[in-house]
Amino acid sequence: MNSSYLADSTSQRLGRRSVIVVVLLVVFALLMVQTAHISRSQTLAELERKTEADLNRYLLSVQQKFDRYKDLPKLLSGYSELASILPLPMNEQDRLRINFYLQDVNATIGASDTYLMNAEGETVASSNWALDRSFVGGNFSFRPYFIDAMKGQSGRYFALGTTSQQRGYFFSYPVYEAGQIQGVVVVKIDLNDVEDHWNDPMQDILVTDNDDVIFISTRPEWKFRTLRPLAAHERRRVVESLRYGAHDLDPLDIVQRDTLPSGSQLITLTDILDKNRDDQEVLTSRQYLKMSRSMPDADLNVTILASLKPVEQRMISALTHVAFIYVATVLLVMVLLARYRIVQQREDFQLREHRALEASEARIRAIIDNTHAGLITLDEQGLMRYLNPTAEKLFGIKADEIREHYFSQLLSEADRSVCWRHIMNDAPDAPDELTIEAQAYHKGRGWFPIELTIGRMEVAGERQFMLTIHDITERKLYEQRLQQARDALESRVEERTSDLRQINMRLLDEMSQHRHTQNELIQTAKLAVLGQMAAGINHELNQPLTAIRHYADNAKAFLERGRFEVVSSNLSEISGLTERMAKIIHPLKEFSRKSTGQSEVVCLKAVRDGAMSVMYGQLEKEGIEVSWPSGLEEVYVTADSLRLEQVFVNLLANAIQAMEGYENPRIDVSLTSSQSMIDISFRDYGPGINDPQRIFEPFYTTKTAGQGLGLGLSISQRITESLQGSLIAKNHADGGAVFVISLPMASIPGHIECPSPSERV
Incomplete structure (x- = not known):
């Protein structure tokens, strides 16, 4: 019997422990998942903010660089010597003078090249005239910046130079002579320093054109590739423009795109990032936060690819810390539980009863201290004995400062008498509870409205009072706003009702006029039909009228001869003919009358x-x-x-x-x-x-x-x-x-x- 009981008890303990282990593992798994989610979300949000700030800073630096050069072609076009040698220099001395001038200007402004083209797109002077890559004699009429300038507009364009094969951004402006465009002056700037100044290893900068072709990148292997596969007609257009020379324009291998609520994207990019021991290229997939902004004036798009490695590292660190804390907490709880069981087993029954009573009092005290209502106990004389923390906050005072003082000093004069009458009323039929709205005084912010409940209670044979206080400032404000809204609504309803009543009266008048007009039109249409029927009805009536006259004459003659039976027959025929005429006329009467x-x-x-x-x-x-x-x-x-x-x-x-x-x-x-x-x-x-x-x-x-x-x-x-x-x-x-x-x-x-x-x- 005892061995069976012990076996069942052991089995039950093992079962409980198994359940506890399973629960702890499930909680641990849920905690890890939640921690990973929260950590990743927070870190990703921080990364978004940092990336956005870096992107704005980079955009500002690029914009400032463009702003330094965008108006220089317009300024140079005003130099009269440029127009004097167009369309072609008159002599070699003029050509050299303009070349030296452009060379000095180019050195002063720090541009890559500055050159002058005639209306046919042929370069007649250039700052690099003395170099092997001189633009002089070259024809760039196919470039969009030349076409725009010949239309009288400022030109902007990015491309590889057909002569220098160097990346550059071109600013152009027309050269006028006697109100006519004689040529185009162009300033080319080098953008290589834009990517040299970016040194954040966790971020990569990409600058693309409107076709998503990358021409500036902190990753050299990504230059002249695309962020998306180009359609056949797009690739053909870009290749024919000679904008990027003979580059293949292959797309980056982006295998996944996820759009965030902020509009940014999480992308997974497969690329050649390393080589193995056999010097073979290794493909590696990495995740990036992709954030882009456009530069409308420059027809450029700037993109930052921020690596998600910091996010992964932060998430792993958070998981490690949470796992350590969880395990430590579980172990601590297990130790405390084991020690608590040992102490419980050693306690005496009376001690346990005493502690249960103390625990009950402690719970009651905790409830009182942590309630959202202010609680104050008064003795029979109305002196305060106890204030919970909420009451201290409500009145802005400490319990020690006001204990053994009358509670009435916290109320307005008008409300004190009501409270004192209830406290001093010791009649048997006196109500046990009083609830009123009163004005109370806060030491720091003055008077405020409260809801006060005074309840009677007996403690150890002594009559005491429990005061429950609620701050109703927000409720009063809400009631005031509600009343104002109700008054405004009633006013609007009354105004709208008056407007609708007037509109309804006008509509009724218009409907009455419309029905009258419609009935008149219907009657007019009837009369028109009657007019059309008049000729036919006249023909119908002529025949019976002729017959009636004939029968009447015959009846008169036969009446004189005394042949009454023939007279009777003729009168019957006349009666039938008149009935026929009535039937002919009846439709006219019926059709012509109003409905x-x-x-x-x-x-x-x-x-x-x-x-x-x-x-x-x-x-x-x-x-x-x-x-x-x-x-x-x-x-x-x-x-x-x-x-x-x-x-x-x-x-x-x-x-x-x-x-x-x-x-x-x-x-x-x-x-x-x-x-x-x-x-x-x-x-x-x-x-x-x-x-x-x-x-x-x-x-x-x-x-x-x-x-x-x-x-x-x-x-x-x-x-x-x-x-x-x-x-x-x-x-x-x-x-x-x-x-x-x-x-x-x-x-x-x-x-x-x-x-x-x-x-x-």
Whole structure:
């Protein structure tokens, strides 16, 4: 039994130790990863700042060097002797005089070369005239700095000299004579000293052109290489310009690029950095921080490649220190734990109880001392016994300075009486706690607002008070700003509401005027249609009027003869003819009256019958057949019956006019539905629409003079839009035009029958 218990206990201890070891290893791994990340980030940020400062310093030095020389060609161009020998020197004496002058100038300004070219680009004088690499007689008209100067501009250009094969930067300026450009003066400077002055072994300087070709570098093997592979046309352009002579312009082997949030890049560069014992080249990959800046005036880009070795070294150092501290801490904790266990085993039960009590009191004291609220205890008389550190900070005093003093001296006069009444109130029903906002005094910064809570408590049979104090300065400021913001917002809302109310009233007036104008246009269009129908209706009425007169005369004659049955028959015929005339006139009355403008449930059959009763005379005259879909009596839409009838009449009239002169004219009307909309299509077989985008513009018409004002389709579109629908126009694939009306579908009312035209009077 005992051996089994000991075995289980040993197994449990081993299990706990294994878990502790695993936890320690996991914590160690996480700590190393976090340390590496933080160290690398901080060191990389420092490296970025240093690199940026160095880059700015280098840019400033290069810019200063350029600034010393950029205006010298312009200054030299003003020397009258230069223009006097252009385009070619008159004699050898003139040539020598100018050569000596340029030689003296070049020695004074410290330039590499100074020379003069005529308008054809031939060098007529140069500071190096006496040297083997003399520019005299050379033609550099292909150089961009010459081309720019001949255009009247200052020229700048970097290239290898075609004669000297030395790198140089060229400044040029035109030479004028009698207002005409006679030649170009050029100053060439040497940039070799720019890379000689840079001696930081952890940084490499690269200066590139706009094609990313490196022409200045602290690494000689990188000169005349590129930061990126050049496209075929870019390489061909650079080679043909002779800017870099016969160099191959191979790109640096950058195998990886990572962009940092600051815009800099981390690159991995593979290059030949060493040789082995067999004198064979060894490729080595290194990481760099790449930071670039441009010099717009010089068309140059300056790049610094800072080695990441300091970052790696700092990270390794940080990892080493953290690992040492961690191991030392773990060992120290293990030693302390082992010693604590030994001490615990030797302690007596009573000592452990006593220490537990002390630990409890210590925890309470720590909580009181470290709370964010100020705590003060008062005795029964209101004298301060204890102040925690937060209270000392709140009032700017030390506890020893104010202990055994009245707390009320820290409050304003107005708040003291409230606190004293609560402290001195010893009635049984007195509240145990009082919370107020008061003004307190800070020894250094004066009065400030606090939230004060006074609570009663019993300690060893003695009545005491616990004061809890919170500084509410920020809260008061926030409340004040909030109130100001609320007042400002209410003021803006009131102003905006007033503006919106005025705007709304103006919009309502404009809408009322717009509806009135639209209704007048619709009525005008109706009257125009009525005018067109007048001739046809006159013809229709003449026939029944003639018949009525004939039947009336006959009835009179037969009445005199006493043949009453014939008279009755003639009167019946006259009654029928008058009914026919009423049906002819009814569409005019119905079509001409104004609409109420209110949408209602409308049967499409009634709209069709109304439109056809208006247009039947013109359709019959033109011999046009209208094909309507079946079942219109079961189709209802939400619309204004008279206004929708006007749209139908306008579309039919438009189709009739479009098919004038066409054989077998006809109009096809089709009906489709989708969800909550009904589409009614009117197709004619005319020439179609030349410009569907403009067909609905007011006063746009393709009709001949006297056939209309071009308002019918525009009014029809506005009517359909006011009915929550739409009207569009397009050309049919087989010829002719198609007008599609889309209207909201209405449910079929069970108690309403589709009315005939005569029932709508």
